[in-house]
Amino acid sequence: MSPFPVCTRWAVPKNTGNTMTYPNIAATRCQSFMGRVLVQASSYVPNLDRPYLVKGLLLAGQVSLLVGPPNTGKSSVIACLAAHMSMGHAISGIPVRRTAILYIAAEDPQGIAERAYGYLRSPVANISEFFIHGEGINLTDDAEMAACRAEAVRLFSGTDAPRRLIVIDTLNLCIGDGDENSSRDMSRVVGHAQRLAHETGAHVMIIHHTGASDAGRPRGSTAMQGNADTILVLRKADGQEGGQLVLLTQEKQRSMAKGKPLAFEIGSYEIGQDEDGDTVTVPIARPAMLSSSQLARATESRKLKGESQSREAEVLRVLRALHAADGGKYHEARDVGARVGEAFESVRNNADSLRKAVRRALDSLVSEKEVEHSGSNTFRAVPLDAATNNDAQLPLG
Numbered sequence: 487m488s489p490f491p492v493c494t495r496w497a498v499p500k501n502t503g504n505t506m507t508y509p510n511i512a513a514t515r516c517q518s519f520m521g522r523v524l525v526q527a528s529s530y531v532p533n534l535d536r537p538y539l540v541k542g543l544l545l546a547g548q549v550s551l552l553v554g555p556p557n558t559g560k561s562s563v564i565a566c567l568a569a570h571m572s573m574g575h576a577i578s579g580i581p582v583r584r585t586a587i588l589y590i591a592a593e594d595p596q597g598i599a600e601r602a603y604g605y606l607r608s609p610v611a612n613i614s615e616f617f618i619h620g621e622g623i624n625l626t627d628d629a630e631m632a633a634c635r636a637e638a639v640r641l642f643s644g645t646d647a648p649r650r651l652i653v654i655d656t657l658n659l660c661i662g663d664g665d666e667n668s669s670r671d672m673s674r675v676v677g678h679a680q681r682l683a684h685e686t687g688a689h690v691m692i693i694h695h696t697g698a699s700d701a702g703r704p705r706g707s708t709a710m711q712g713n714a715d716t717i718l719v720l721r722k723a724d725g726q727e728g729g730q731l732v733l734l735t736q737e738k739q740r741s742m743a744k745g746k747p748l749a750f751e752i753g754s755y756e757i758g759q760d761e762d763g764d765t766v767t768v769p770i771a772r773p774a775m776l777s778s779s780q781l782a783r784a785t786e787s788r789k790l791k792g793e794s795q796s797r798e799a800e801v802l803r804v805l806r807a808l809h810a811a812d813g814g815k816y817h818e819a820r821d822v823g824a825r826v827g828e829a830f831e832s833v834r835n836n837a838d839s840l841r842k843a844v845r846r847a848l849d850s851l852v853s854e855k856e857v858e859h860s861g862s863n864t865f866r867a868v869p870l871d872a873a874t875n876n877d878a879q880l881p882l883g
Contacts, residue, residue: 542580546687563752599618604755625674626675635686642688649688650687668707694706731749731774801847814867823844
């Protein structure tokens with residue numbers, strides 16, 4: 487619910503979905519703009535009891551991206567989180583609200599059920615609400631998403647858990663013929679996810695892969711990063727020879743401070759024996775506790791990844807602005823470096839360090855197909871539809 491009480495003089499009819507509420511504001515103070523009630527900032531009352539699913543991690547009504555490289559245990563970790571949430575069980579001591587789960591498993595529905603199996607043997611799981619849909623949806627299709635929203639509202643109306651979660655696994659199987667490198671397509675995807683979250687009151691989590699050159703950012707268009715409320719990245723813990731310990735780090739939180747990484751141990755769970763008498767196991771992720779040294783390494787790694795992402799975004803901003811100004815000419819790396827802003831402040835006074843930092847960002851953007859390389863050490867932004875390339879209108883810094 488909005489933190490503003492209803493101002494009946496200007497409120498838009500409820501069936502439009504645009505009603506705002508205001509606390510203790512006289513009707514004479516209410517103003518409207520283009521048919522909507524304006525928020526009086528001085529009357530805002532912060533909500534101290536934010537509707538979390540997992541405290542400090544996921545909030546109701548928001549959209550998150552959970553990303554990671556292949557074979558890091560994404561499915562096992564997500565199944566672990568969803569199972570705990572469906573039962574209202576804390577994760578590594580972090581409070582969890584009991585949650586109704588709709589898991590759209592376009593990639594491997596049986597695999598998700600298997601990875602949750604070890605947790606859902608608990609007696610309390612008999613009354614948990616954890617539903618798996620074994621087909622994908624098309625997040626770029628308006629008609630299909632309208633039907634999806636209606637079905638989700640219908641499903642959740644029959645559940646009694648106080649929170650709701652919709653998992654969409656994975657992005658590339660739920661965009662039809664859309665292109666994950668297209669700013670327009672990915673803005674549409676996140677827009678539909680936001681509307682799904684708004685109309686159902688659920689948290690919507692989209693599962694995706696990281697880029698080949700940067701395991702700290704989602705693969706494809708940066709529109710996803712900019713529009714999502716929360717970005718979670720799953721990585722193997724540093725110094726793990728067998729790679730069994732993975733860390734879930736919070737790379738972005740729009741509405742709250744980023745918390746400490748969550749650790750999980752990827753292992754197996756025995757479910758019985760087959761007809762030959764051999765033991766049968768399924769994958770499982772178990773919450774684990776980090777030592778102080780592991781936590782320190784994870785924090786430093788996240789800091790370095792954040793710096794890399796900021797610099798790539800700044801270089802892309804400059805190239806898009808140049809593209810808008812000159813119609814798509816190629817530019818030398820030194821020309822880009824002369825225009826970059828605060829993301830490069832720490833190396834600005836050292837010409838060699840600045841040159842190397844700009845080049846690293848350019849190389850990463852080329853591998854992510856956000857930037858084109860001419861082959862003669864010149865670069866330009868990948869041409870985007872002018873209607874979706876708002877970044878190109880930014881000043882050159």
